Amino acid sequence: MACEQWRGDLDRYLDGELAAAETAALAAHLRTCTACAAEVLERVQLKRSIQMAGARYTASADLRNKITQSIAAKSKSGMARQWRLILVPALVLVIAAFFLIGYVGQQRAARQRIYGELADLHVSTLASSTPVDVVSSDRHTVKPWFQGRIPFTFNLPELAGSDFVLIGGRVAYLEQIPSAHLIYQIRKHYVSVFILPDRAPDIKDLPSGTADAHSFHMETWTQNGLRYFVIGDTGEGDLQKLSKLLRDAG
Amino acid sequence: MRVSEQRLTAASFEDLAVPLFDQLYNFAHWLTQDKSEAEDLVQETYAKALRGFSSFQPGTNFRAWMYRILRNSFLSSRTGLKTMVVLDEEGGDSLPTETVTPEVLFLEQANREMVQQALEELPVQFREILLLCEVEGMSYQEISETLAIPIGTVMSRLHRARQALRTALRAKIEGGRHGM
Numbered sequence: 001m002a003c004e005q006w007r008g009d010l011d012r013y014l015d016g017e018l019a020a021a022e023t024a025a026l027a028a029h030l031r032t033c034t035a036c037a038a039e040v041l042e043r044v045q046l047k048r049s050i051q052m053a054g055a056r057y058t059a060s061a062d063l064r065n066k067i068t069q070s071i072a073a074k075s076k077s078g079m080a081r082q083w084r085l086i087l088v089p090a091l092v093l094v095i096a097a098f099f100l101i102g103y104v105g106q107q108r109a110a111r112q113r114i115y116g117e118l119a120d121l122h123v124s125t126l127a128s129s130t131p132v133d134v135v136s137s138d139r140h141t142v143k144p145w146f147q148g149r150i151p152f153t154f155n156l157p158e159l160a161g162s163d164f165v166l167i168g169g170r171v172a173y174l175e176q177i178p179s180a181h182l183i184y185q186i187r188k189h190y191v192s193v194f195i196l197p198d199r200a201p202d203i204k205d206l207p208s209g210t211a212d213a214h215s216f217h218m219e220t221w222t223q224n225g226l227r228y229f230v231i232g233d234t235g236e237g238d239l240q241k242l243s244k245l246l247r248d249a250g
Numbered sequence: 251m252r253v254s255e256q257r258l259t260a261a262s263f264e265d266l267a268v269p270l271f272d273q274l275y276n277f278a279h280w281l282t283q284d285k286s287e288a289e290d291l292v293q294e295t296y297a298k299a300l301r302g303f304s305s306f307q308p309g310t311n312f313r314a315w316m317y318r319i320l321r322n323s324f325l326s327s328r329t330g331l332k333t334m335v336v337l338d339e340e341g342g343d344s345l346p347t348e349t350v351t352p353e354v355l356f357l358e359q360a361n362r363e364m365v366q367q368a369l370e371e372l373p374v375q376f377r378e379i380l381l382l383c384e385v386e387g388m389s390y391q392e393i394s395e396t397l398a399i400p401i402g403t404v405m406s407r408l409h410r411a412r413q414a415l416r417t418a419l420r421a422k423i424e425g426g427r428h429g430m
Contacts, residue, residue, distance in 0.1 A: 011409055015383060017390050046412065047384050053365035054385030057279035063289050064271060067296050071264050074300050 003029075003036050010036070014043055110202040114175070115213030121172050122192040122216065122231050125181065132168030132183055142169045142182065150178045154195050154226060157249035163187065164242055175200035184242060191232030191242060198227035210236060219243040223250045263303045266312050267296065273386055274320055280381055281324045283370060291327065295320040314388070314395035321378065321396065368418040376411035383408055 006029055012018045013026050030037045125131050134145040139156035146153070149171050159166060165185045172181035172194060179196035198204055208221040219230040219239045228250070230243050274295060279288035298319050299306075306315055369377055382388045382396060390404045397404070 011412065012405065015390070015408075017405075043412075046416065049362070049365045050369070050380050050384040050415070053362050053369055054280070054381050055276060056366055057276045057285075057288065059272060059275035059289070059292065063275070063292065067271060067293060068264075068268060070293075071268065071296065071300060 003033055006033075006036055007039065010040060010043060014040065014047060107205060111206055111211075114202055114206065115211060115218060117174060118192070118194060118218065118229055118231050119214040119216050121174070121181065121194070122190075125170065125172070125183065125192065126190055131170070133170040135168040137166045137168075139166060142166060145169060146171070146180050150180055152195075152197050152226065154180060155249040156182070157245035159184075159245070162241065162245065163238075164191075164245070175203055177203075186232075186234055186238050186242070189232055189234035189238070191230060191234060191239065193242070193246065194229040194231075195226055198222045198225055203227055210240075221247070223247060226250070263300060267299060267316060270313060270316055274316060276385070277317065277378070277381055278320060278324070280369070280377060281321070281374060282327075282329050284329070287327070287329060291320060291324055294323045298323065311392055311395050313386075314392045317382065317386075317396040318398065364419065364422055365415075368415055368422060371418060372411065372414055375407065376414050379404070379407050380411050380415065 006026055009018060009022065009026055013023060018026065030040060134142050136142050136145075137159075139158070143154070143156050146169065156166070163186050167183040167185050167190070169180060169182045172179045174194060174196055177196050177200050179194050182193040182195070184191045184193065196203075204227075206220060206227075209219070211218045211220065213231060216231050216233055217236050217239050219228075219242075221228050221243070228243070228246060230239050230246070232239060271292070275288060275292050278291040278295070279285065282288045282291055295316065299316055302319070306312065369380065372380070379393060379397065382393050388396065390401050390408075393404045393408075394401045399407070
């Protein structure tokens with residue numbers, strides 16, 4: 001039967017799944033074949049009855065509310081989670097920044113305190129009627145004087161050929177650490193040099209270099225486990241020269 | 251309902267999933283044949299879909315994805331395990347095609363309830379594929395995605411489901427006549 005070849009395609013034809021060319025060919029056949037047209041009609045009716053019969057159940061408003069609410073709640077919590085994704089790192093950053101600022105502030109406060117202490121020692125020593133305990137311009141006199149007075153040793157530079165004059169030395173305490181306090185003179189200015197073991201926590205963390213301490217200039221560095229401070233009211237250039245002499249000697 | 255490469259958020263889930271609610275419920279009720287089971291199934295489906303939405307691949311069919319979740323949930327339920335029978339997919343095309351049938355007459359007489367009853371009595375695989383095709387208007391491709399079967403199987407199973415329904419309807423009509 002000529003129609004047999006079409007019958008297998010009828011469902012796909014009605015389901016709209018045939019290619020355009022096949023659809024056109026089948027449609028042409030249906031116009032001329034009543035048997036196939038009747039078959040198509042039956043199938044269309046079956047499809048329609050299933051369609052009508054199938055749309056049968058309606059959900060309760062209660063269930064609909066429950067589900068839409070649960071989705072809305074979830075999308076809110078989803079939003080909350082997204083916010084959390086942004087907020088948590090932001091908060092961490094803020095806290096980190098807070099601690100960093102606190103730490104930096106603390107460092108700065110410690111530095112200022114030590115610089116202030118050095119400036120005070122420098123000023124009060126010069127103001128004293130007996131600024132130094134060992135009065136000598138000879139480093140070979142001054143250095144041995146510290147033996148037994150401080151728990152470390154250091155080298156002092158040869159000043160011949162420079163404008164610096166060694167006035168003398170004394171023992172000072174910086175952060176409860178016994179330190180060698182040397183006083184030099186350059187022209188009319190006095191310069192204090194403090195040498196101490198580099199182990200006090202706040203001192204250890206000080207950066208090397210030039211700083212200003214309460215209107216005084218200051219140079220500081222570490223060398224052979226010793227911390228050097230050079231402080232005075234003379235120009236930075238003089239301080240750097242003295243620092244260089246001390247460094248070269250140390 | 252292809253979802254393009256948009257950001258998948260709970261908000262877009264809402265936009266996609268809520269419009270499917272009525273259809274999903276109807277389908278669930280047809281599968282379970284029980285109101286409260288259907289309600290549980292729909293709720294389970296939405297909960298699973300919402301949880302798994304991040305794993306939904308944009309660009310694929312969202313409706314098919316939702317129906318697949320519903321169907322898989324149904325299959326793993328107690329009712330689902332009982333109702334699913336193993337179909338012999340191979341025999342599909344060898345079924346004789348009905349050519350001379352009094353179906354026009356039958357279907358004119360067949361009322362909605364009779365079709366519903368016949369659908370209820372069909373094996374669940376036939377019932378679901380008829381619903382997806384006729385009620386949901388899914389393409390073969392969508393049905394294939396929903397049921398996770400090849401398109402060839404979609405066509406043969408659909409064919410057999412229609413045959414089975416016709417046979418059931420015919421039996422009912424004839425039974426009704428004999429009973430009269």
